[in-house]
Amino acid sequence: MSRLTDLIARARARDSALGDELEREFKALASRRAFGLNFERHRPESVELPGRPVRRGDKVRVLPPRGKTQRGDQRLWRVTRIEGDGEARMAQITLIDAETPETADVAVADLVVVAEFRDFIYPGLVSTGSVSRGGDKPFHTVINGENFHVLEALTYTHRGKIDAIYIDPPYNTGARDWKYNNDYVESEDLYRHSKWLAFIERRLMVSRELLKPKSSTLIVTIDEKEYLRLGLLLEQIFPEATIQMISSVINPKGSARSGRFSRVDEYIYFVFLGAAAVAPWRSDMLREVEGEGRKVRWAGLMRNGEGSRRQRIPSMFFPIFIDAKTGAYHSTGEPPPAEVQPEDVPCPPGTLAIWPIDQSGQELMWRLSPPSFREYLKIGHAKFGKRDKVTGQRSVSYLQTGIRQMIESGEVVAVGRDAEGALELEFADAFGTRNPATIWNLVAHSASEHGAGLLKSLVPGRRFPYPKSVYAVEDCLRFVLGKNPDAVVLDFFSGSGTTAHAVMRLNRQDGGRRQCISVTNNEVAADEQAALRKAGLRPGDPDWEKWGICDYITKPRIAAAITGKTPEGKDIEGDYKFTDEFPMAEGFEENAEFFTLTYESHVAVGANFAFQRIAPLLWMRAGSEGRRIDDLPEGGWALADTYGLLVDLDRAGAFCDAVAAQGGLRVAYVVTDDDRRFQAVARALPDGVEPVRLYESYLSNFRFSMGR
Structure with a gap:
């Protein structure tokens, strides 16, 4: 040696x-x-960044001429000078690591910036749209970018904060399903297994820094091509974890293998860190549930008996309006004066009224006041019975105090909601007593019906290869997050967005506020690239990018799931099934925002010139909730819903007073190069507010990033 x-x-x-x-x-x-x-481990990966402006000092490749389908020059060059304006800009470039010096003059438009994974990056985010239907719930985020670099960005926003990671990485089939250094890894590649391991290892090493060490779970799906190597890799990266592998039937029809057994299953690794554990469920996942658990009793909302007359408590006598044609709930009226008869109370157009009047015509009263009934309906603690075919009337039920206390204690659990939002309840002793087995064989997990078929309903006419069943992902997450309604979930191979969709379903079932971070690139399918190149298009062109995974599939799918409408604006046809059945057109009360990863100059960041791209990272670090501070405040400081920003330290006193007065803030960002003054502000902040120094904390995080 x-x-x-x-x-x-x-x-x-x-x-x-x-x-x-x-x-x-x-x-x-x-x-x-x-x-x-x-x-x-091969040479470090590199990724092309189409659309990123070319700057002096950048590493670049020279693109092939437009209209050509062959690969361009794969050598790396360094930009030493840029001259000219607009489309006439020219760059002088020098070949990197050349035995003999080589330079060239190339049009800037014919260059693409390249980032190597050994290089330090300074990430930012640019918003490309949002969907808001969830009120004050945290936002799900979708990030379009190279997932290794996005993972490094998340070390600043979510280090040690992720409760669960679910990934469905490339299976290394040899069918051009993934790239290594800008080239598809074919089945004939002698190094395809080691390239795949190097590719996965780099990402798992960074993701390890994001998981909560005290209790979190990594879930990885794989098939027979790499499951043995993946198992060893997980053992080496997470030596302190408990690891189990599940066999899950996802294709009951079978995938033929010439001269071999027909494959019907794939494998799911669960890596449990700290106190993470599997929660029991009503199914052991091997056998379909037979019969139902003990029924939870709903009480009639209308009082009866002598003490239930209208005149005793007039404020409890009021109409509940439903749609005259469909019977759907419309609104809740107010109690009329004692001398006013029910038939004299006007109904909103197209509705009929339900009054607490018994079959003998006695005017009674409800058990809840109008405000309480509205609140019960909102949280699923009240519901309607079937419509009377003659009168159109419906009975009304609610959950009494005893049952509501059982829900709080866990003795009664919500297993879903009906089509009108009422909770579907079961006693816990009938619901969660079965430990899941290591072989899963459920109809709900069939990828063709509940993966590809469901995607076809959400985004008609848009194809994505081998999407997972949303119910399969939902079950995986339920076992580790069912008792954590505020969990943060990450999927950095998000593909069509199934994981975010599954998280939204879990939230609907128990009123949770879980949020999902979905990461995918905007790669165009291999069989479509040749036609686009022949048409004179290149990556980075709008007419190329619109066909990429993120823009064409992931973002539209998540937007459709939330709004209940296809990208064309039509109601989604069909119903969700199994645990929680309701029309897909209802959508979800959730929020989502879409971002694209950017690459910033550390000089621009340190000089406070890149704040608008750094702003979304500050918002995410504070919980991805509520309003975001997108511009430097003219008054020297600003407060959002979960964090504050101080840029003028002469206003520190007013800032700290405002932070204390508002309450509930998690983070205070202080822009200063003076550590002494930063410490003074930190001491003046209320307890529980994390002080973060900008931009020192940001720059040092990526200067010493672990993925090198």
């Missing part, structure tokens, strides 16, 4: 960069295990 050390030292004396590379490879070889998973 000493001889190699001497040779490396001599190489460094001639070329310091070469010496550093040789030493890095030497250390990697020296640290290899004598037993375990050994694989080539």
Whole structure:
């Protein structure tokens, strides 16, 4: 080894960069295990960034001429000078790591910026739209970008804050389903297994920093191509974790293998960190549930008996209006004066009234006041019975205090909601006593019907290869997050957006406020790229990007799930099934915002010139809730719903007073280069508010990022 050390030292004396590379490879070889998973980690990955402006000092590739389908020059160049304006801008570039110097003058429009994964990045986010139907709920976020770089961005916003990661990574089938260094990994590639391991390892190493060490779960799906290697890799990256592998039937019809067994299943690894555990469920996942649990009793809303007459408590005698044609709830009226008869109270157009009047015509009263009834309906604690075919009337029921207390204590659990939003309840002793088995065989998990079929309903005419059943992902997350209604979930291979969809279904079932961070790139399918190139298009062109995964599938699918409408504005046809059945056209009371990852200059960040791109990261770090501060405040400071920003330290007193007066803030960002003044502001902030120094905390986070 000493001889190699001497040779490396001599190489460094001639070329310091070469010496550093040789030493890095030497250390990697020296640290290899004598037993375990050994694989080539290959040269660091690189990714092209179409649409990113070319700057002096950037690494770039030269694109092929428009209209050509062949690959461009894959060598890396450095931009040394840029001259000219507009479309006439020209760049002088120098070949990187060339034995003999080589330079060229190329139109800037024919260059694409390249980021290598050994390079430091300074990320930002640009919003590309949002959907808001969830009131004050946290926002789900969808980020379009290279997932390794997005993971590094999340080390600033979510380090140690993620409750569960669910990923469905490329299965390495050899069918051009993923790229390594801008090139599809084919089945004939002799290094395809080690490339896949290097690809996955880099991302899992960063994601390890995001999971909560005290209690969190990593869930990874895979098939027979790489499940053995993945298992060893997980053991090596998470030595302190408990790991189990599940076999799940996702294709009952079977996928033929010539001369081999027909494959009907895939595998799911659960990596449990800290106190993370599996919660029991009403199904063991191997056998379909037979029969139903004990029924929870709903009480009639109308009082009866001598003490229930209208005149006793007139304020409890009021109409409930329903649609005259459909019977759907419309509104709740107010109690009329004692001398006014029910038939004299006008109904809103197209409605009829339900009064607390018994069959003998006695005017009685409801058990709830109008405000209480409205609140019960909102939270699912009141519901309507079937319509009378003759009168159109419906009975009204509610949950009494005893049952509501059982829900709070966990003795009664919500297993879903009916089509009108009322809770579907079961006693816990009938609901959650079965431990799930390690083999899952449920109709709900069939990918063709409840993955591809459901996606077809949400975004008609848009195809995505092999989407997961939303119910399969929902079940995976339920076992580890069912008792955590405020969980943060991450999927950095989000594809069509199934994980976010599953999180929204879980929230609807128990009123949770879970949020999902979905990460995907905007890669155009391999079989579509040739036609686009022939048409003279390139990555980065609007007419190219509109066909990418994120813009064409992920964002429209999540928007459709929330709004209940297809991208064309039509009501989604069909119903959700199984645990929670209701029309898909109802959508979800959720919020989502869509972002694209940007790459900032550390100089611009430090000089406070990149605030608008950094702003979404500050908002995400504070919980992705409520209003966001998108511009530097003219008054020197500003408060949002969950965080504050101070840019003028001469206004620190007023800022700290406002933070204390508002209450509920989690983070206070202070822009200063003076650590002494920052510490003074930090001491003046209320307890429970985290002080964060900008931009020192941001720059140091990425300057010393762990993924190198």
